[in-house]
Amino acid sequence: MDDLKRQLVEWRHALHRIPEAGNHEVETAAFVARELRAMGIEVTEGVGGTGVVGTLSAGAGSRAIGLRADMDAIPISETRVCDYSSTHDGMMHACGHDGHMAMLLGAAKILSEAKDFNGTVRFIFQPDEETGHGAMNMLADGLLDRFPMDEIYGAHNMPFAPEGTIAMKTGGIMASEDNFTITIKGEGGHAAQPHKTKDAMVIAGEIILAIQTIVSRNIDPACSSVISLTEITSDGAHNVIPGTVTIKGDTRSLDPVSQKTVEERMRKLCEGICRVNGAECDFEFTYEFIPTVNDAACMGYAAEAAAKVVGRENVDTAVTAPLTSEDFGRFLREIPGCFVFLGSAKTDDEPPLHSAKYDFNDNILETGAGFFAQIVRDRLK
Ligand SMILES: [Zn+2]
Ligand SMILES: [Zn+2]
Structure with a gap:
């Protein structure tokens, strides 16, 4: 193993041992700040909570490039045992x-x-990437005013693609995520006397089916959205027709127009169906993640840098976007940039991200570090 690889593995294992929840990355932030300072890099801590920004300049060029990594872990108990297993109970870098x-x-x-x-x-x-709030908090803390950048690049390891590959696309590469709660307020009553009630359960049934038409009839077939109704509760019983039914769920879209259409159509269908049935409707929609939308020019630069690191044959510039979310999209709404996937699969049967068995593939550490360094050399000539 060469020196760089050894150092990368050492850092990764040390960080794996101390996983911390979003906004609580105290030991983690201290670790990266210390390592950056040891390289002679200027460090600012406490940006947007526990965020750390390192600044390094060379030459007289006035342009700046941002490179981003996320620091948070997940509240999962690690099931793998190895010499760098999590030392924080119930938390792991999954x-x-x-x-x-x-x-x-x-x-x-x-x-x-x-x-x-x-x-x-x-x-x-x-x-705090996993909740979708960390990027927002850094931006709210003046990230772009205090540390101006012309472009920004980020990467995520992806166990669905083979190690040694880098994949990306222009436009939406990861989805928005919004959550919703629909509360139907009818009028409950005796199961034997439905005519004396406004049955919230039957209204819920109409709403559940009507919502299925949004993706099929209102979203451009060339775009991608998904709406999943994931939870239903009522105040009814075996012999009691419910007066209130609550439906919860999750929606995702790869572009802001579809995201808006989903929200507007859901609200109209829920309110309209409740109204014709004489019920009231509370429709709550919360915005968790915005879509991560790559800039076309920056994707081109990222593809060139990737080709220099892994060879052109290992770069995919038209990857199918998963409908999972990533809060790097918050940065891309402010400045152009590109988010890429680093293939990390060693076999055809890798545990998925967020699995209690997940372990980052050390073989791709040099690829990722090399890609980040290359994009800087290419963009700051
Ligand atoms: Zn995650
Ligand atoms: Zn992640």
Whole structure:
């Protein structure tokens, strides 16, 4: 193993041992801040909570490129036992953010030693990605005013693609996520006397089926959205027709127009169906993640940098976007950039992200660090 690989693995394993929940990445933030300072990089801590920003300049160039890694872990008990297992009960790095941080430290090491670029790099260690609030908190704390950037790049390890590949696409690469609660307020009564009630259960049935028409009839077939009704509760009993039924669920879209259409159509259908049945409707819709939308030009730059690292034949520029979410989209709404997937599968049967058996593939650490360093060299010539 060469020195860089050894160092990357050491960082990744050290971070894997100390997983912390979103906004509580205290030991993690201290770790990355210490390592960045040891490289002679200027460090600002406490950005948007536990966020850390490292700044490194070389030459006289005035442009700046941001590179981002997420820092949070997940409240899952790790089931794998190894010499770097989680030492924090009930928490583990099940999404590979330990690897993302190690790769970004790796890029910092490569660039701080070589200084073969002309401008400024911002190493952004972002807290609380899993809830979709960390990027927002960093932005609200003045990230872009305090640390101006012209473009930003990020990456996620992906166990559905083989190790040594890098995949991306222009436009929406990861979905929005919004949650909703529909409360139908009818009038309950005796199961034998439905004519004296406004049966909230039957109204719920109409709403559940009507919502199925939104994706099939209102969303452009060339776009992607999904609506899942995931939970239903009522105040009824075996012999009591419910007066109130609550339906909860989750919606996702790859573009902001579809996201808006889903919300508007859901609201109209729920309110309209309740109205014709003489019931009241409370429709609550909360915005969790916005779509992650890649800039076309930046995707081109990312593809070029990726080809230099893994070879053109291992770069996919038209990957099928999963409908999972990622809060990197918050940065991309403010400045152009690109989010890429780093293939990490060693076999055809990898545990999925967020599995209690998940472990970031150390074989791709150099690929990720190399990709981040290359995009900086290419964009800050
Ligand atoms: Zn995750
Ligand atoms: Zn993740």
